[in-house]
Amino acid sequence: MKSVVYFGLALVIFSIYPIYFITQEMLIDANISSKFKIEVMSVDMKNSKNSERQWLIASTQFKQHNIEFLAEDIESGPPTVKNESRLVNITIKVDKTVESTPVRQELFLYKNDSHFKYWNYTFRVKNTDDNHEEIAIVQNLTQGKIVEKQKWRVIHINENGQMNEEVFSYLDRGEHLLGVKLLQRSQQPVGFKSDILMYYPSIIFPNIYPLVTFILGILIIIVSGIFLLINRKF
Structure with missing residues (x-):
């Protein structure tokens, strides 16, 4: 026995x-x-030239604030053929003043010349403790497909239009639990402390x-x- x-x-x-x-x-x-109510936020895809070096690729509204997604490529400009891709600098701008640090990302021309597509997810996040809302924009800072070697950035924009950037890697993701939840909503197979689920x-x-x-x-x-x-x- x-x-x-x-x-x-x-x-x-x-x-x-x-x-x-x-x-x-x-x-x-x-x-x-x-603690957090997370909803996918609608973003209007664009394809308009702001200047010789800059293109407006998307925009959205949050409260009274206008949020623009801008692409800049000094050498050759954005892609001009469907499914063609180029590396460009992506910048987020609030009310044409507050600006994020540029991030190098791959930009595709989608459906001929109608709009661009790139790796970016935008969410409306509500803190259920104090009912404060913010926009959270998730960006991938690495081009590789190996999750363990990737790094992400979450741009938080609050109701006053103030912006702060949260950057973390796969190794230190356990200290950024909301960020990981946003990654999961962005179709990234990443767990909080372990990837077992x-x-x-x-x-x-x-x-x-x-x-x-x-x-x-x-x-x-x-x-x-x-x-x-x-x-x-x-």
Whole structure:
């Protein structure tokens, strides 16, 4: 009977590591979701030339503020053929005065000459504690596809039109929980502390392992322990 107890204990030990990270991710997500209401914000795509070096590629309104997305390419200008891409400097400007640090990003011409597309997600974020709202613009600062080597920037614009920039990498993402939640809403497979919930679910994971194996191990330990106690009495 002791061997059965050891088997149950082995199942628990074998399952506790992923169970811990799954529980941690679920608790963090529940906390962030209860504190912040996040909605995708509509952005009007543009394709208009501001100057010889600058193009307006998108704009939106937040409260009384006008927010513009500007592209600048000193050498060759923006793409001119459908699906053609070029690296340009992307800048966010509020009311034509407050300006973000330029970021080098890949810009595509979409649907002939109607508008451009690029890696950028815009959200309206409401803090449920004080009801304050802001715009959060998520940008990828790296061109590679390996998530572990990427770095992101979130531009926060509050109701007064003030802007601040939050930059973090994959390695220090655990200190930027709202930023990670915005990345998840931006279709990035990134977890808060672990990526364990980002894997494609199957019958085996996480259903059989670690959930079933953990519960089964606990049940084996409890039932075996009861039998051991009964046998000792008799």
